[in-house]
Amino acid sequence: MPKKSIRFGVVDGCGFRAATWNLTVSAGEGPSEVYLSCRELKGAIHTSFHPSGKWHATFTQKTFDEDIKDVSPPDANRFIQKWQRPPEVKPGITLALKIITPWNAVQTEIVPGSKKFSEIKSAQEPKANQVLIVFLNPNEKIEITNFDEIGRLELNTGEIVVVLHHEIQIPKPNIPKESKGTLVKGRSKEDLESDNVKGLIFADEPNGTRVLWDCAVESKKTS
Known part of the structure; x- marks a missing residue:
């Protein structure tokens, strides 16, 4: 199926970057499908904004079966988050997702000749x-201020998906006091002691907005 896409990422101007992202819109007949993926994960995880309004972040079935299933509870499935398309935050504007990249997450060297x-x-x-992923209703007169636009793509319905960004104070994430991580199949604690380990955190805000955090990981050895 033909596709249109916007690739974007945060850089420091000195040859380093954070994660890079690909927002893709199907360009065939019928309602447009919209997907967001982190390019470093090579398609293993993606977020889908389906025209039905059923949105989710998920592992591919292959990734879940090969790397996740055996280290997960028996009732686990490949879905990381599921939610319904939220109501408009203002007339004609639907906030689909946020991506937050703290200043210290820019650690990956940009390889010459890369995409x-x-x-x-x-x-x-x-x-x-x-970064904000926003859907705009073409029938509303909309003015967006205090953001810079990265790009926009038109859907077959006439709706427009736009990528915006601005600089903010780092918000305090709502992290449980007691939480436990699970290593995927084939990984060990020693992998977390490598240099420049990155983490991708799936979260949601009190108002229901879904957020992806692109973070640097600091690991501490325990005796």
Whole structure:
């Protein structure tokens, strides 16, 4: 199926970047499908904004079966998050997702000759970059201020999906006091002691907005 896409990521201007992202819209007949993926994960996880309004973040079935299923509870499935398309935050504007990249997450060296992407200037310490994935109703007169636009794609319905960004103070994530991580199949604690380990956190805000955190990981050895 033909596709249209926007590739983007945060860079520091000195040859380093954070995660890079690909927002893709199907360009065939019928309602457009919209997907967001982190390019470093090579398609293993993606977020789907289906025209039905049933949205989710999920592992591919192959990734779940080979790497996740055996280290998960018996009732686990490949879905990380599920939610219904939220109501408009303002007339004609639906906030689909946020991506937050703190200043210290820009750690990956940009390889010469790698695929180009739209570059977002990294936030200065102690701030973060916030990217918004927004759906716009073409029948409403809409003015967006205080954001820079990365790009936009038109859906077959006439609706427009837009990628915006701005710099913010780092919000305090709502993390449970007691939480336990699980290593995927084939990984060990030693992998977390490598240099430049990155983490992708799936979260939601009190108002129901879904958020992806692109973070640097600091691991501490325990005796």
